[in-house]
Amino acid sequence: MLKHLLLAAGFLFAFVPGLSAQESADNAPAQQVLTVGTVPAARQEISKSLSFVGRVEAIERVEIVARISGYLEEILFQEGGTVQAGDPLYTIEKGLYEAALQQAQGSVESAKASVVLAEQQRSRTSELLSKEVASQMTMDQRLAAVQSAKGDAATSAANVKTAEINLGYTDIKAPIGGRIGRTSVTKGNVVGPSSGTLTVIVSQDPMYVVFPVSQREFLRTREAGQGANPDKLVVRLQFSDGAYYDQTGKVDFVDVTTDRDTDTITVRAIFPNPKSVLVDGQLVNVELASDKPEEAVMVPQSALLADQSGPYLFVVEDSKAVVKRVKLGGEHGANVVISEGLSGGELVIVEGLQFVRPDMPVNAAPISAADPS
Template identity: 55%
Template sequence: MHQGPDVLRPAVLLRPAVVLSRGLLGLSLVIALALAAAPVARAEPDPAALTVGTIAAQRRAIDKPLDFVGRIEAPARVEVRARVVGFLDAVLFREGEVVREGTPLYRIEPDLFEAAVKQAEGALERSRAAETLAAIQLQRAQDLLDRNSGTVVARDQARAALDQARGAVTGDDANVRTARINLGYTKIAAPISGRIGRTSVTKGNVVGPDSGVLTTIVSQDPMYVTFPVSQREFLRMRQGGPQPDRSRIAVRIRFQDGSTYDQVGRINFVDISVDRTTDTVPVRASLPNPASALRDGQLVQVALQTGAPEEKVVVPQGALIADQGGVYVFVVEDGRAVVRRVSVASGGSGGDAVIEAGLSGGERVIVDGLQRVRPGIPVLSVPAGQVTGQVTGRT
């Protein structure tokens, strides 16, 4: 009777243990799953990358030029002035246009000068008539003397009268020529071909030799560029080896906006003496100017290409950024924008900048989207010109 309870008691005691072990196993599984999921819950997403346009830094053969500051000069420059006094009757040109040699520019009222020509011509006719009469009288005096009916004194007086008449003819003939020249000066024409400036007088004003410059004409094609070369540059060129033929030195100029003139010039003059105030030698080159892009007095940068081309790294000018520390560019390295300090050579190659130091070639240089680039930020590189401005996540 006692075995029943004794036998049943272990079974009753085992049930709580089984339940407890199963509970512990479930709790451990939950804790393990929670621990495994915890890092995933705390992980932060990758920051968004800024899309930028890049271009590879290229190595290119560059002619290393010598740079100077020069000024454009017209080979011919004429100040137009009035040679006779009179009222200005007409201005016959448009200011700033190109005129040909002989083109009428001004006209002075010719009436008084035409009258002066007539008056001089009348005096010349009288002198010629007097010369004819004096010649006849000399012949008569000589005939009388030959027949012993005249005197030597009468013949000599007739000869003197003829000489005086001839002198009067010569003087009056010169007066006629002078009057005609003055009449021609009433028509002021262009003495050379070139571009004409503005007029300083208008119709109705009295002009003359004392009126000053009426207008100015400068020739257009070719044009000169004159620039000073220091003694240091001359010595450097001599130390660099054999002297180059100056007719083979290419002369290129750049305008104030950085653009390069499309025509190549050649040196045609080196001054024979040194300017004592600046210790420089004036040098002049001639450049074609078919499109009249060069203007007299224009300030330009002059580049002389004298040596053999050197291989240099070039990048677009738009990639350069300047600050107090100098000039730098952004390059893409390992998906991030990195600052590279560079040394830029003077001059350039077309629209590119020549890099002396800081880049070795092949770097992906950022040229588009620079406004939003900061050192170290993630960037996504695409070819230049394909940036749309949106932010793209990194992949």
Template identity: 50%
Template sequence: MRCKSIAAGVLAASLLFSLSSARAADPAPAAAPAIPVGVAQARMKPVSQALEFVGRVESPERVEIRARVKGMLEAVLFKEGDVVKEGAPLYRIEKPLFQADVENAEGEVGRAKAALDLAKIQRDRAEELLAKNAGTVVARDQAIAAEASSKGQLLTAEAHLKTAKINLGYTDIVSPITGKIGRTAFTRGHIVGPDSGVLATIVSENPMYVTFPVSQRDYLEAQKEEGKVDLTNVEVRIKFSDGTTYPEIGRINFVDVSVSRSTDTVVMRADVPNPKGALIDGQLVRVELKSGTPQEKIVVPQAALVADQGGVYVFVVEDGKAMTRRVKPGGTLGAGIIIEDGLKPGDQVVVDGFEQLRPGASVRATPAAGLASGG
């Protein structure tokens, strides 16, 4: 019996040894590969105080073209949507009737001049006869009055001629300003006149105005130090409805003289260059005012921000690992985001490849092309 127990123990020991050897021979599980990510450095940048408002683009010059005389529209001389120069012909109204009025007025002037010449001769003759006691005072006075009447008739005839020439000139409708012209309300063959309404509208394009209401509180914040009203250094930036920023910088050129009692706002206006015609009359835009001494703040690319139910966070690379940091955004700066809290200068934030990241995951970080500056 004792021999059987010893044999059983030896067999069990052999099996345990075999199992241990087999486990030792199995390869160790491979470590998860590092995830490649693009990073950008959080950097300090000068940031000016900014206030944002809703504004509307306005053309400094807006002219409604109207007919000043009545007649058939003979020609439309422009292409809708084109830029027209000051003095360029726009419409032509038929001329024959107005030309006839001019010729008729010229005839009246001729008759009035002839009547005046005759009146002068008769006055001279009456005065000569009176001097020789061959005429009467009454005849002389009548001759003087006839001459004065002829002078008045000549003035009236000359005024009629001038009016006729002006009306003839109104048959050629020209552009009073340089700007872009809109659609024409009438085409060739229509009868137009002073009661026809607007034929077309012309708006100037460069520069453009942007008007926006500013609350009393924001207006005071936009002032310079020591309460001095100095708006010459305030930059005016325009943002379109799609979020893009207009490249030209505007300057404030007008502040209204009174505050609206219903809204407690004051209307301000900026003069903005528009060399390429990107700003359109009546356009609704966002207006950003930047003033004051710039402050150094942390800026990262917009691509670094991730949002969830808890707020906004970013992935930061630390010792080859991806870690999350909750951050507090504070506005935009170009293509970057200002970070008020949650990051420090020099942090490497992930801007590309974070879709598969989890906190603590191993990463292989390389600078992201075009985003290394953080905005």
């Protein structure tokens, strides 16, 4: 009897712990599923672009130099202002050049008289020669005198022209229209060809932007422009403060040689400049883009992660966090272009990434693309 009681007690003690463990498992709280913020991978039309550093250059740039010597009498422009072609800029004293012109004109009159006299003497000698009163030698001398007088007359006429030109140089005028710089000399100084540049005029509209492109980037630029045709490229400018110029430009020149020191090719674009926003010598950022947008998949930059194998991100598939290895195609504002790895429409995790592990259950909570991530 005692033996049967001990066996029953042992069976009871063995059964009760089993009941307690099952009861504990049934009463334990269920594991919580992580809620993550997601945005769909969007397919959008974008233009591929490349950035360079360029410098603004005026299409026309003229250094004003005095072509004759003399005292500077007047400065007729406002420094930094706008001038038109033909506007007077400087006046050099005219007295000496007016006198030189009058002297040259007097020489012309004297030469004309010499020609008349030589013609008359030749005519008389011709008559005497016909009567065999004068010799042929005398006739030859008269003919030579006529030619000499005519040569002196031509020289005198040329001297008049030179004097007129020099007198015209006393009024220095703008050869082109544009903005004019400050003057390097003031009224009362003696100026001349050796004085150097008096001031500079630069044209304003349109303007060039010149920038160097490496051989590697040049090939990428051709690809972005759908071939070698520069008309397929749209050029934009960004200033040092981050603002974009409100006019777009076009590539109008690609150099035919490569700089051997830098292995770069010089490219030039032309831009309208109606408000004189672009200034000669200004540094700008140049963006080259194709004129035909291409469809691409984009996700927020905050969704990207990286390890030794490269960039990746998490997407929600079948309520699980799944790793997607991707290849990047460049930045586009706050987003990044995915060239490989996504087809568009996938729910990309952008919030809660610090808690996400591969294949863990997650609950997708869509958020607005404008929300911080």
